[in-house]
Amino acid sequence: xxxxxxxxxxxxxxxxxxxxxxxxxxxxxxxxxxxxxxxxxxxxxxxxxxxxxxxxxxxxxxxxxxxxxxxxxxxxxxxxxxxxxxxxxxxxxxxxxxxxxxxxxxxxxxxxxxxxxxxxxxxxxxxxxxxxxxxx
Amino acid sequence: xxxxxxxxxxxxxxxxxxxxxxxxxxxxxxxxxxxxxxxxxxxxxxxxxxxxxxxxxxxxxxxxxxxxxxxxxxxxxxxxxxxxxxxxxxxxxxxxxxxxxxxxxxxxxxxxxxxxxxxxxxxxxxxxxxxxxxxxxxxxxxxxxxxxxxxxxxxxxxxxxxxxxxxxxxxxxxxxxxxxxxxxxxxxxxxxxxxxxxxxxxxxxxxxxxxxxxxxxxxxxxxxxxxxxxxxxxxxxxxxxxxxxxxxxxxxxxxxxxxxxxxxxxxxxxxxxxxxxxxxxxxxxxxxxxxxxxxxxxxxxxxxxxxxxxxxxxxxxxxxxxxxxx
Numbered sequence: 001x002x003x004x005x006x007x008x009x010x011x012x013x014x015x016x017x018x019x020x021x022x023x024x025x026x027x028x029x030x031x032x033x034x035x036x037x038x039x040x041x042x043x044x045x046x047x048x049x050x051x052x053x054x055x056x057x058x059x060x061x062x063x064x065x066x067x068x069x070x071x072x073x074x075x076x077x078x079x080x081x082x083x084x085x086x087x088x089x090x091x092x093x094x095x096x097x098x099x100x101x102x103x104x105x106x107x108x109x110x111x112x113x114x115x116x117x118x119x120x121x122x123x124x125x126x127x128x129x130x131x132x133x134x135x136x
Numbered sequence: 137x138x139x140x141x142x143x144x145x146x147x148x149x150x151x152x153x154x155x156x157x158x159x160x161x162x163x164x165x166x167x168x169x170x171x172x173x174x175x176x177x178x179x180x181x182x183x184x185x186x187x188x189x190x191x192x193x194x195x196x197x198x199x200x201x202x203x204x205x206x207x208x209x210x211x212x213x214x215x216x217x218x219x220x221x222x223x224x225x226x227x228x229x230x231x232x233x234x235x236x237x238x239x240x241x242x243x244x245x246x247x248x249x250x251x252x253x254x255x256x257x258x259x260x261x262x263x264x265x266x267x268x269x270x271x272x273x274x275x276x277x278x279x280x281x282x283x284x285x286x287x288x289x290x291x292x293x294x295x296x297x298x299x300x301x302x303x304x305x306x307x308x309x310x311x312x313x314x315x316x317x318x319x320x321x322x323x324x325x326x327x328x329x330x331x332x333x334x335x336x337x338x339x340x341x342x343x344x345x346x347x348x349x350x351x352x353x354x355x356x357x358x359x360x361x362x363x364x365x366x367x368x369x370x371x372x373x374x375x376x377x378x379x380x381x382x383x384x385x386x387x388x389x390x391x392x393x394x395x396x397x398x399x400x401x402x403x404x405x406x407x408x409x410x411x412x413x414x415x416x417x418x419x420x421x422x423x424x425x426x427x428x429x430x431x432x433x434x435x436x437x438x439x440x441x442x443x444x445x446x447x448x449x450x451x452x453x454x455x456x457x458x459x460x461x462x
Contacts, residue, residue, distance in 0.1 A: 081283045084420050091306075103287050106223075106336035107298065108305050108462040128290050128460055130420045 015068065022061050029057030083131040090114040092122045101128060137261065140249050143268045147242040150275050154235040154282050155179070161231055161286050165217035165224065174216050178209070178232050179239045199389040203314075203342075209233065223288070226337030227459060230285040234278050241275055273414070280419035285338050289420040290460030292412045295429050296362040296383070297461045298421075299408075300332035300454025302433040309334075313349050315341035323450075324441045329354070331453045338459035343384060344393025347453060351397045357448040359398055359405045360436055363455040367411035374428035375411045376435060383407030384455045394453075406439060408432055421460075 036050030086105045089096035095116040105111070107128055110121045155175065162171035183205045186197035209229045217225060245264065252260040284291045290298065309317035312331065319330045329350055333341035347359070363383035367373065382394040382405060398405045410428045436452060444450045 081287070082280065082289075082420055084287075084289050101287070101289065106288060106460045106462055107290055108301055109336070127423075127426050128421065129423045129426050 018064070018068065022064055025057055026061045029054040029061065032057065085129060085131055086125055087127040087129070088123050088125045090117060090119070090122045091124055092119045093117040095123075137253075140245070140252075140261070140264055140268065143272055144242070144245055144249060146272060147238070147245055147275055150279050151235075151238045151242045154238045154279065157282060157286055158231050158235045161228055162217060165220035165228075169216075171216055174212070175232070175235070178212060179236045181209075181236060182240070195389055195392045198387055199393075202387070202389060223335070223337030226339050227285045227288055230338035230457075230459065231282060234282045234285065238275060238278055238282075241271060245271065277415040277418050280415060284418070284420050285459055288336065288338075288460050291418055291457060292416040292421055292425055293364045293418060293456045294421070294458055294461050295364045295410045295412075295425055295432070296453075296455040297332050297335065297458040298426075298429045298454070299362045299432045299436060300330050300452060301335070301461050302429065303328070303330050303436065303452060304332065313342055313345040315339045316343065316346035318346065318350060323437055325446045326440050326444045326448055326450055328440060328450045328452060329356075331451070333454070333456075333458035335458035335461045338457055340386065340455075340457050342390060343453050343455055344390035347394045347451070348397050350451060351401060351403075354449060355401065356403050356451045357444045358440065358450045359394075359403055359453070360408060360439055360450065361394070361405070361453045361455055362408045362410075362432060362436065364417055365409035365411050366414050366417060371411055373412045373416055373422070374424040376428060376432055377409045377411065378435075379407040379409065381405060381407050383409055384453075404443065406443075408436060408439075 031054075032050045033054035036047040036054060039050070040047040084101035085098050086101045087096070087098045088111055093114060093116050095114050105125055105128060107125055109125045111123045111125055113120050114122045158175050159171060162175065183201055186194060186201060188194050209232065210225065213225050213229045213232065217228060220228065245268075248260060248264045251257075252264060281291065283289070303323070304319045304321075307319050307321055309319045309330075309332070311334065312318040315334050317332060317334045321328055321330070331343060331346045331350065333339050333343075343361075359382075361383040363385065365377070365383075367375070382391050382398070384391045384394065394405075410425065410432055412425060416422060416425065440450045440452075
């Protein structure tokens, strides 16, 4: 395993700091809404302003948490190894087969005897291709 | 600014994944030695551009530098994994090259991000933000290419090589220049010389040197080059298009050599391209592209029968990276 680099650590610290600030803002927003509800009878205008500010704060926190979540869902996955197929056929009979790619396969390689007609070295790899085409 | 930080995080992730795969591949062939210092050293290795203040002779300078870099990479890989077969060593050299590119992009984006923050220059930040989607797309494609070279899958860029291999099969080719092989065979009563890179290890070879070598020995009526072409957005992958000239990319040294000898000998030169996206170019071949290669092979035969007189000579050059293709 590779040691986590200084940059990765710094990036994690930045995200942790952001989440801490969002948590703080969420608490502040809840407090504003609570305070607004309590002060509704005494000062209606102040109460409405506090509640609007609190709701806006919660919305802002939610939006940012969703953004971080979306980033991590794509950031956390490096592109994975693709599924590749090998298509081989016999040069002497009509035998053909498509199987998963094995390391060492290459196009126009003689890959052994034919399981159907038993001719030595008659199986040739004619194609190697992706199971599903790449996106983008 | 956060978009740039996200892109940096993504590039960092890809760079480290590439390094991890490179390490694993080197360890597979040499489990006794820790390849980390070697890989870290090679990931920072680069080639200096030659001075172009006086452009006369710049192609020769570039050609020399490209060959030195290529030979250096190969000798370093050979020293690190001496027991690995030649084709695997070539693939490992390509894996190392991709890791090095990802490392370079990460360093460059980080540099401009820090510089933008330090100077508070919004123009710098906007420019960086404008190129980020393209950088991320290319880095993503490079990761696909990394897996292809690590395991030896044929890639989209090797479609020209595949067409040449389809024309060559079942004959055996012989060496004509560094990393280049040649076959002479008769197709529809015309003598056809086919050139391609020596496979199945990952290499683009030196088609220019091979073309010069065969054209200095023999006269040809027609030269056909086949290569992959990055399609424009909205175009269909696998579309075959034809052109006049040499179908060969890269920095231009090989194309220069081909154009020089072809124009000196006044030979007709056609190009056949198969269009694909940038990602398809460096990731494993798709079934659509494979079918297009078969169509291109038939088209090349048709061009030869139409443009070369019976008994005449034609030269067919497969261009691209021959990884996974014999």
